[in-house]
Amino acid sequence: MPKTFKLKEFHLLLMPPLFWLLIFFIVPLIIVMVYSVSYKELYGGITPGFTFEHYKAIGYKMYLMIFLRSFWYAFLTTLITLFIAFPVAYYMAFASVKVKMLVIMMIVIPFWTNFLIRMYALMTIMGESGLINDTLIRLGIISQPLHLFNNTFSVLAGFIYWNLPFMILPIFSSLDRLDVSLLEASLDLGASKTQSFWHITLPYSIPGLVAGIIFVFVPTMGNFIIPEFMGGTDNYMIGNLITSQYVQARNWPFGSALSVVMIFMVMIFISLYLRFYNPSRNKGLLNY
Amino acid sequence: MAGNISRHNDLGIGNGIMVKIITLLSIVFLVSPLIILIAFSFNAGRTVTHWEGFSMHWYGEIFKDTNIWISIRNSFVIALVSAFFSTILGTMAALAVGKYAFKGKEFFQNILYIPVILPEIIFGISLLALFLMIKLPLGFISIICAHITFSLSFVTLIVLAKLSNFDPRLEEASLDLGANKWQTFRLVTFPNLMPAIVSGALFAFTLSIDDFIVTFFTAGISSSTLPLKIYSLIKYGVTPALNAVSTILIIFTITILAITNALQKSSKINKKIKIVLVSIAGVIIIFFIVSWIIRPEIKRLNIYNYSGYLSEDVISNFEKEFEIEITLDYFNDNEEMLSRLQMGVTGYDLIVPTGQMVEILRKNNLIQPIDTSLMTNLPYIDPRFRRLSYDTTGSWYIPYAYGFSAIVYNQDFIKDTIDSWKDMWNEKYKSNILMVDDMYEVFFAGYSYLGFKMDKDPAKLEMVTNILVRQKPLLLKYENVMTLDYMINGDVWIAQWWNGGISKILNSGKQFKLVIPEEGVLYFTDNFCIPKNAPNKEHAELFINYLLEPRNTALNIQWILYAMPNEAAKAFLPDSIKNNPAVFPNEAALNKMFIIEDQADFAAKYQEAWTKIKVK
Numbered sequence: 001m002p003k004t005f006k007l008k009e010f011h012l013l014l015m016p017p018l019f020w021l022l023i024f025f026i027v028p029l030i031i032v033m034v035y036s037v038s039y040k041e042l043y044g045g046i047t048p049g050f051t052f053e054h055y056k057a058i059g060y061k062m063y064l065m066i067f068l069r070s071f072w073y074a075f076l077t078t079l080i081t082l083f084i085a086f087p088v089a090y091y092m093a094f095a096s097v098k099v100k101m102l103v104i105m106m107i108v109i110p111f112w113t114n115f116l117i118r119m120y121a122l123m124t125i126m127g128e129s130g131l132i133n134d135t136l137i138r139l140g141i142i143s144q145p146l147h148l149f150n151n152t153f154s155v156l157a158g159f160i161y162w163n164l165p166f167m168i169l170p171i172f173s174s175l176d177r178l179d180v181s182l183l184e185a186s187l188d189l190g191a192s193k194t195q196s197f198w199h200i201t202l203p204y205s206i207p208g209l210v211a212g213i214i215f216v217f218v219p220t221m222g223n224f225i226i227p228e229f230m231g232g233t234d235n236y237m238i239g240n241l242i243t244s245q246y247v248q249a250r251n252w253p254f255g256s257a258l259s260v261v262m263i264f265m266v267m268i269f270i271s272l273y274l275r276f277y278n279p280s281r282n283k284g285l286l287n288y
Numbered sequence: 289m290a291g292n293i294s295r296h297n298d299l300g301i302g303n304g305i306m307v308k309i310i311t312l313l314s315i316v317f318l319v320s321p322l323i324i325l326i327a328f329s330f331n332a333g334r335t336v337t338h339w340e341g342f343s344m345h346w347y348g349e350i351f352k353d354t355n356i357w358i359s360i361r362n363s364f365v366i367a368l369v370s371a372f373f374s375t376i377l378g379t380m381a382a383l384a385v386g387k388y389a390f391k392g393k394e395f396f397q398n399i400l401y402i403p404v405i406l407p408e409i410i411f412g413i414s415l416l417a418l419f420l421m422i423k424l425p426l427g428f429i430s431i432i433c434a435h436i437t438f439s440l441s442f443v444t445l446i447v448l449a450k451l452s453n454f455d456p457r458l459e460e461a462s463l464d465l466g467a468n469k470w471q472t473f474r475l476v477t478f479p480n481l482m483p484a485i486v487s488g489a490l491f492a493f494t495l496s497i498d499d500f501i502v503t504f505f506t507a508g509i510s511s512s513t514l515p516l517k518i519y520s521l522i523k524y525g526v527t528p529a530l531n532a533v534s535t536i537l538i539i540f541t542i543t544i545l546a547i548t549n550a551l552q553k554s555s556k557i558n559k560k561i562k563i564v565l566v567s568i569a570g571v572i573i574i575f576f577i578v579s580w581i582i583r584p585e586i587k588r589l590n591i592y593n594y595s596g597y598l599s600e601d602v603i604s605n606f607e608k609e610f611e612i613e614i615t616l617d618y619f620n621d622n623e624e625m626l627s628r629l630q631m632g633v634t635g636y637d638l639i640v641p642t643g644q645m646v647e648i649l650r651k652n653n654l655i656q657p658i659d660t661s662l663m664t665n666l667p668y669i670d671p672r673f674r675r676l677s678y679d680t681t682g683s684w685y686i687p688y689a690y691g692f693s694a695i696v697y698n699q700d701f702i703k704d705t706i707d708s709w710k711d712m713w714n715e716k717y718k719s720n721i722l723m724v725d726d727m728y729e730v731f732f733a734g735y736s737y738l739g740f741k742m743d744k745d746p747a748k749l750e751m752v753t754n755i756l757v758r759q760k761p762l763l764l765k766y767e768n769v770m771t772l773d774y775m776i777n778g779d780v781w782i783a784q785w786w787n788g789g790i791s792k793i794l795n796s797g798k799q800f801k802l803v804i805p806e807e808g809v810l811y812f813t814d815n816f817c818i819p820k821n822a823p824n825k826e827h828a829e830l831f832i833n834y835l836l837e838p839r840n841t842a843l844n845i846q847w848i849l850y851a852m853p854n855e856a857a858k859a860f861l862p863d864s865i866k867n868n869p870a871v872f873p874n875e876a877a878l879n880k881m882f883i884i885e886d887q888a889d890f891a892a893k894y895q896e897a898w899t900k901i902k903v904k
Contacts, residue, residue: 017377017440020377020440021399029410042889043651062900091307091311092311109322112542120522124337125321128764134338219407222409241902242413
């Protein structure tokens, strides 16, 4: 179709969403950047100016440690969910129709259940006087509650519990598109099952793997609810630090500087995502 | 659902025993907490772990709780409005990207796709910064704008996926056969995209109704949504009512999912069923919109307070007598309250700041003078409390209650004598210690440990910071609210807490003991203040006066177990409370109490040090 005669309505279509995103997405990010180089007022608020002091402050060892810790938790969570999710997705992709539907349902329901509710559900089980400790004490197996909670273990358990469906579903959706006749051909031509896996199944799962990694790693980095409710004194993450600077310490410039650094930290993932997630090429992800 | 699910595989792939075991365990891991959560919503008892028989009691309880219904209604209205706009905007964006080539398309696509992956907290913070800058009061408008922004991209992605399957020759044919562009769009393009647009709308609706983090940063008091309510229930008091609320939300989400799924397979669905579904949805939407529009003009009073710090009996008596509905919102500490007010969260009529915070609020122009002309019960207040150092005019605050923070411990676990803040550093109690989540209280303990007074000496502050960092590995956590549960369940042995809470612990067993450490304790007075722009100032004043009536004061004291400066009320108190040193501190204790002065510019140093401690 000739391009010129459609120019008018295309502007009408483009302008409203473009302006909306400029005002409510781009401008806010710019404000955060401006805040991050402004001065802080005594009781909160912003004094205009230009300073790098907040960025310098992030360079202190203890704040770097927070970034490292958040990165480390996100990395561990991604790795562990990956190792759990792959076999599950693999099983689902090759299971019979009935089993497959059942398993999909079992994973889609938690996938769609409110995050806070899921965290709370896990808390009532793992908590200091949660179901596990309660049952073990009643059965006389232990006399003192096990410290399962308010530590790194429970924080990681929370992250894994939260993220597992976000890893399983994309991998499954990639594997599910794999044509079984490819594997048949490979086996017929004398490749072993292991070889077929490495040369066919695994390459096919890569878009799903990348999606899963992105959709687990980034939200984990930014989460502050799980460390708050399930963590102890040593599990403070960037999300907590940013939130506390806004909600408690009233140090908006520092909170903004932390946010800017965090955006740069997830930049790698954002660019990966933009490379892999041209939606006209990838459709499966949002269909659950 | 993606892909083709009907193929058969007889290669034995994915049949390994390990794969099966991992799948099974994963499903158990994912689903069993939800099943247990739902099961305990039917528990007769108060706990969410001991089964005490079947009951629908908690559903009745939340049915009566108007605040939960208001939050459900708020969630619905917000989700409907934001889904409506994000669907329109998202579809427009999808049509622009999917059907036209233009300059800057890649840039536009990038700003369309990034919101899908950007951490929610960045979204929340940056939108908050925007609203602060343009001085838009936080409330429905701000939440709806935020929700439209993050759901827009998802709608675009869904519609775009459908659009790329759409054969452009259909449009060409329509144009060739003489239809104009608008007719072509209306009769060819739009019907083909309809299923995707509907599932995009439902997706946006679900995202909005489930969102917590972005809403957390952009909500005001009267706009509390269901997830915010759930957050507050988790934080300030877990009961099976929370399980019941959760169960309702889970069932609701699953229903929407089922509808979305059914609509996506629309070709297979009977037209009648479709009509039924659409009309059910229509009725629900109309119901919520109507209930929104004709919501009765209830007289309201919004109180922003610590949790468990106002008698439920007094509240319900007041509500009955004056037909004013009270909404409670909670803060964790004074700093949180101050920053919420500074961010421009409006809607509060009555707030409860501690001591010098009154002065800070006044200096920052966040409160207004209280009109005492109609307060007939004012003379009951102990005059020594009327004009304290933080407001010598006495016109900006009315004293509420006073108390102190101290140590409580469980003698079943701890046989040593506890008499000093130093005992909170005892290695033997590792992981069984709680400190409160309040910087001045924690610093006071630290200064006491080193034998210092709290002054403005940076060198001392650093030493105290170090000693508190050293304490951290010994603590289970910093906790303000759940200390009662932790102590009673035997999860911790020793805790720093405020005396009213400690009294509740003491009431639950002989093994608990209150200690006023020899170094002294921090003393506080809490006050009522009325924020600038309070929508119901008269109701707040009415409530203060009501509470000052000695009988009501006595009722309130018996509930909160903190002392109030009202001698006449003592006549209505039982001896067990009147003479309880954990409620009314005796002379010996009063001599060991210290007050926090206004730290002015040094407060920022405390705040920095507190952040350091949390971070280390």
